[in-house]
Amino acid sequence: MTYFFIFFTCFIITSFSMPLIIDQLIKIGVTDRPNSRKIHKEITPRMGGVLILPLVFIFLFTYGYNVISLKYFIISSIFLLICGIIDDIIELGWKYKVVLQSLSVIFLIIQIHNTFESLSLFGIQLPSTIYYPLLFVFILGAVNSINLMDGLDGLVSGFSLLLALPVFILSLSTHNTNISIILISIVGITLGLLKYNSFPAKVFLGDTGSLSLGIVLLFCLISISIIKTNKHLDLTIPIMFFGVPLTDTLKVIFSRILREDSVFLAAKDHLHHIILGYNIRHKTVVFLIQSFSILFILNAILYIKFNSSYFYITFFLLMLVIVFIDKIMSRIINLDSIRLYYKRISLKPSEYIISQIKKFLWVSFILFCLVIGISTPYNITIDWDLKLVLPFVWMLLLILAFVNHRSWKQLNHIYSFFNFAFLHVSNSIFTISNYKYSFQLFGLQISFSNLIFFLFLLNVLLFFYARDKVIPKNVVFFTGFDLTLFTLIISTVLIREVLPINIYIISNSLFASLICYYWLKVFYFYYPRIVNFIFYTLFFLNISIMVKSLL
Secondary structure: OHHHHHHHHHHHHHHHHHHHHHHHHHHHOOEEOOOOOOOOOOOEEOOHHHHHHHHHHHHHHHHOOOHHHHHHHHHHHHHHHHHHHHHHHHOOOHHHHHHHHHHHHHHHHHHHOOOOOEEEEOOEEOOHHHHHHHHHHHHHHHHHHHHHHOOOOOHHHHHHHHHHHHHHHHHHOOOOHHHHHHHHHHHHHHHHHHHHHOOOOOOOOHHHHHHHHHHHHHHHHHHHHHHHOOOEEEOHHHHHHOHHHHHHHHHHHHHHHHHOOOOOOOOOOOHHHHHHOOOOOHHHHHHHHHHHHHHHHHHHHHHHHHOOOHHHHHHHHHHHHHHOHHHHHHHHHHOHHHHHHHHHHOOOOOHHHHHHHHHHHHHHHHHHHHHHHOOOOOOOOOOHHHHHHHHHHHHHHHHHHHHHHHHHOOOOOHHHHHHHHHHHHOOOOOOOHHHHOEEEEOOEEEEHHHHHHHHHHHHHHHHHHHHHHHOOOOOOOOOHHHHHHHHHHHHHHHHOOOOOOOOHHHHHHHHHHHHHHHHHHHHHHHOHHHHHHHHHHHHHHHHHHHHHHHO
């Protein structure tokens, strides 16, 4: 219940605060201006990640255990927070950055030095004389690799979310409450940030955000590595999780050294720049990199579970893809079969297909209302504390959704995702009578729920196919947030079998909720007023279910 409350509170605070922070950053001139080495075309406020560490510390001190034992980690994080804030405001020179970051790394090493007795790297036991020099170089490089990754809208915040969620689930098996609190806070904060930081971004994380996320995630990974291996620090674990940013950073450093260029100056030679150079859309590049990051994360989880050297091989193979990404992309782009495929699918859909979208929307909407209307949740099976918290949290979400709607003059559909998720997850919390309603088709027993899901999915696929003809060119329908959310849900489905905690029901429910979320966006495109009604009705429906469970 505590983790549930922390997650939603972090999300609510971040979502509510970001519009205010954006306005203040613009007023005081903390903005990022376009230039030849930057991708964005408009002046955009930065330092959007200023909330990350304060929120983490608030919940750590409120719900953590023996937090004073983490004092050096907190000091380390504060040094990086100061470094990030100053750099976002006045742009520090690299020498000053190195000094502040080095102090941060030293305090982090002091924090962990008594917690492990030995250190290894890819199965090789290292001599104690190089423990601390190696840790210094690794931590400094890993934190900066996250900072250097922050070149596209939502790339670092999305990567951090994709990493923090499975690592949080891993941390539950370690019974380290403090680490779990830190990680679930990051999940809530980054999800709240993504609406404003993903493409098209209203605010950038800045060095404040990327450095904060880097140091927090790295500390959690190192701590989990030590706990999982019984006071043995296996650096392979954090390296595997940080596979994409670390490999990209090492590749850039070595290539610049070979070209005799400065490794400290900014340039367009990072992974995201290379892929973007092949005329792939901004949000698609972010989606591709985040999807590839899932492979590194999955490989790391499998390594933790089976402790097999085979996963060293898969890790290095994944690294090679990043190292040779330029050659791989050029080969793929130049393949005749690929060009023919895209030419085929880019043919304009017929008016008949476009007309069917609206018909399927109405059929699925009517069936959805019918099933909801005959559903009567009962037989609550959750803890009493959670029963009390749920209505309170959902009322806050409703207020926040209403405020956002009035301020931005459009719906924030992430709240619909939460509402759909509750309805789906509650299938394991409540016994819902609509599952008694089904029919026979070709010898198969099909429930109305399955039929609705199929129609929702068909709506989304048809709309996606016809999007270029239906959506005006100046309208961004599938945003970077939508793609990151898709990557996050798919990752939970992929890794559910290898995590130490069973999340099968939750992952299935989240996937179903994702399809409902996309369906509602399609419905909103055609019938915004009706979706406004659905949007708030879902809130009141869920709140009534929660209140009923208390009676």
